[in-house]
Amino acid sequence: xxxxxxxxxxTFLSGGGLRRGLGPRTWTAGLALLFAALSTAxxxxxxxxxxRKPMGQKATxxxxxxxxxxxxxxxxxxxxxxxxDRSGWFMPGAPGRSEYALVGTAGASGADxxxxxxxxxxxxxxxxLSKRYGAPSGDVRRMAHRxxxxxxxxxxxxxxxxxxxxxxxxxxxxxxxxxxxADGGNLLQITSDHSISVAPHWGPDGHLIAYTSYxxxxxxxxxxxxxxxxxxxxxxxxGLNTGGAFSPDGQSMALILSKDGHQGLYVRAVSGGAPVRIxxxxxxxxxxxxxxxxxxxIVFVSDQAxxxxxxxxxxxxxxxxxxxxxxxxxxxxAPNWGANGLIAYASLMGRFQVCVLDPxxxxxxVISPGDGxxxxxxxxxxxxxxxxxxxxxxxxxxxxxxxLGDAPVALTTSPGDWYSPAITAR
Amino acid sequence: xxxRRWMMVAAxxxxxxxxxxxxxxxxxxxxxxxxxxxxxxxxxxxxxxIDMPGxxxxxxxxxxxxxxxxxxxxxxxxxxxxxxxxxxxxVGDYLKHNSAGGVIIEGHCDExxxxxxxxxxxxxxxxxxxxxLVSLGADGVRIQTKSFGKEKPVALGHDxxxxxxxxxxxxxxxx
Numbered sequence: 001x002x003x004x005x006x007x008x009x010x011t012f013l014s015g016g017g018l019r020r021g022l023g024p025r026t027w028t029a030g031l032a033l034l035f036a037a038l039s040t041a042x043x044x045x046x047x048x049x050x051x052r053k054p055m056g057q058k059a060t061x062x063x064x065x066x067x068x069x070x071x072x073x074x075x076x077x078x079x080x081x082x083x084x085d086r087s088g089w090f091m092p093g094a095p096g097r098s099e100y101a102l103v104g105t106a107g108a109s110g111a112d113x114x115x116x117x118x119x120x121x122x123x124x125x126x127x128x129l130s131k132r133y134g135a136p137s138g139d140v141r142r143m144a145h146r147x148x149x150x151x152x153x154x155x156x157x158x159x160x161x162x163x164x165x166x167x168x169x170x171x172x173x174x175x176x177x178x179x180x181x182a183d184g185g186n187l188l189q190i191t192s193d194h195s196i197s198v199a200p201h202w203g204p205d206g207h208l209i210a211y212t213s214y215x216x217x218x219x220x221x222x223x224x225x226x227x228x229x230x231x232x233x234x235x236x237x238x239g240l241n242t243g244g245a246f247s248p249d250g251q252s253m254a255l256i257l258s259k260d261g262h263q264g265l266y267v268r269a270v271s272g273g274a275p276v277r278i279x280x281x282x283x284x285x286x287x288x289x290x291x292x293x294x295x296x297x298i299v300f301v302s303d304q305a306x307x308x309x310x311x312x313x314x315x316x317x318x319x320x321x322x323x324x325x326x327x328x329x330x331x332x333x334a335p336n337w338g339a340n341g342l343i344a345y346a347s348l349m350g351r352f353q354v355c356v357l358d359p360x361x362x363x364x365x366v367i368s369p370g371d372g373x374x375x376x377x378x379x380x381x382x383x384x385x386x387x388x389x390x391x392x393x394x395x396x397x398x399x400x401x402x403x404l405g406d407a408p409v410a411l412t413t414s415p416g417d418w419y420s421p422a423i424t425a426r
Numbered sequence: 427x428x429x430r431r432w433m434m435v436a437a438x439x440x441x442x443x444x445x446x447x448x449x450x451x452x453x454x455x456x457x458x459x460x461x462x463x464x465x466x467x468x469x470x471x472x473x474x475x476i477d478m479p480g481x482x483x484x485x486x487x488x489x490x491x492x493x494x495x496x497x498x499x500x501x502x503x504x505x506x507x508x509x510x511x512x513x514x515x516x517v518g519d520y521l522k523h524n525s526a527g528g529v530i531i532e533g534h535c536d537e538x539x540x541x542x543x544x545x546x547x548x549x550x551x552x553x554x555x556x557x558x559l560v561s562l563g564a565d566g567v568r569i570q571t572k573s574f575g576k577e578k579p580v581a582l583g584h585d586x587x588x589x590x591x592x593x594x595x596x597x598x599x600x601x
Contacts, residue, residue: 175577196577199542212545218482218572219545238482239571240549242542258549258571285504285546301543307550308502310543333540346540375540394584420541 060093083148171416184411210244338379528568548573
C-alpha cells in the first residue's frame, strides 16, 4: 500500500522547471517582462500571504495527515489532491519539512459528504484556512474543487477548479455542445440538435452560453440560458451570423455579421436592440471576436492582409482604425484576451501552436509543446493555465496547458472529437 | 464525380420551432447519455426571433440541391476563377427564366485553418458567387448565402485531391 505521503506525489509534474528550450536565459527582455507580469498578476490578489516564489517554482505541501474514509471521502481527497497538483503551485513535501501543510478529514454521512479542512503555512505557524464543507455525495467532486480554490485563495492565488468548460463534441454523431468541470469531470450534453454547433462562449456569470448553430439550417447566433433551459435567437440576419462573445460586464456581445453585403464586426446589447457596426470589411473575412478585460477593446481575426493569411487586430469597442497585433506567421487565429491582460491565440507553425501575446509590446511566446495541433485557447480564471484543443492524427481532445511550464493534461478522454473549448471567468 | 444529382429536401424550419412545454429540469449527472441534454431535438422554450432584413426562404420552401455544378476555388482565394464562371451563368439563366423563389449559395472550405476563420472564408466565397450573379443581372434579394466553413466536407481525405473538392460553392434552388 502506498504511503499517504506517496499519494501526494504527482505523475505529471516533473520538478517544476520551465519547459526545455524556453528557460529564462533564452528569453528576450520583452518576453521576460511578459511572463514576469503573468507571475505577479497571479500573486498580487491578497495581502494575507505574500508568495515570493519565482515563476514556475513550486511550494512543498504535506498532505499526509489528511485522512479520508472510503467512498465519497476518498473521492474528495483524490479530487482535491489532483486539483492542487494541477494548480502548478505545489510539489509534494515530507512531513515536518514542508512549507505548507493540509490536515483534516473527509467522509460520508448518509447521503452527504463532509470535510474539515485546515491549511497552514508551517514555518510561520499561520493557519490560512480552517473550514468545514458539506454537500450531497453526488457533488463531492465539485465540493473538492471549491476547497482547492479556497486553498489557493488563502495563499493569495486565483484558482480555476470551480470553473466550467463548454465545448463541441462529436460523440453523438453530430456536433453538439457539452459542459464539463475544469478537470473534465461532470460531463453533460447540452444540445441535442442533430445539427452543427460552432464557437460556444460563456457569459460572465456562467449561466449563459452564446454559440453559432445550424439548427434552423442557417448559421445563426443563439443564447442558451442554463438556469431556465431556454434558448433564444441573438442574430439570424441574411448571410453569416457568428461570434457571440460577451463583454466582461455581460451587457454587450460582439458579432460577425454579413447582413450588409459584406462582413462586419458588430456590437449589440445582450438584452436586445440592433447591432452597431464598428468595423467594416468589404473585401475580408472576419472571425473570432474577443473582448479585452476592461471591455474597452475587441481583438478579432481578419484576412485583409491576404486570403488564408488571417491575422489578429484590436479595435476599440466603439470602432476606429484597427491595430494589427501579429506580423509573423501565415495564420494567427482564435484570440482570447485573459483577465491578466495577455492574449492567447493559435499560430500556424507547420502545426497550430498556442501562443501568448502581450498587446502592449506585441512580444509573444509559444506555450504548447509542438506534438500536435493546439487550437482555440481559452484562459483559465487562474490566469496561468489555458484550455485548448489538441489534434493528433485528425482526432481532437481538450487539454489544459500551463504557461509556466508544467506538462499539458488531457481533460477529455471520451470517444469522439472534442474541440472549441471555452472556460468560465470564475 | 460531378454528375448532376437531383435531391429534393423539404425544409424543416418549422420542426425546430416547436415549443417545448413539458421540459422538466434534469439533475446534472456524470457521463454521457444520448439524450442527456437540456435541449432535446432542437426544441426549446422561449425562442424569440428578431427581424431578418432581406429575409430568408420561408420555412416549408422546397429546396433542390445538386441541380447545378459547384463552383471550385483555389486554396488561398475567394475569387471566382474565370473557368468557373459558366457554372454561375447557368444559375443566372435559371433565375432569369424562373421568377419564383431563388438560390442559396453554400460556401465551403477545406479542413485547413481554424473553424471560425473558415466560416468567414466560406461566406466570402459564397458572396463572390453572389456578386457575379448580381453582375449578370440577377436580383440580389433572391440570392441567399450560407457558409458552412469546413463543417461539411464532401471528400474526407487529407490531401489536395480532397481539399480541392471541398473548396466550393454549391447551389440550392428554392421555390
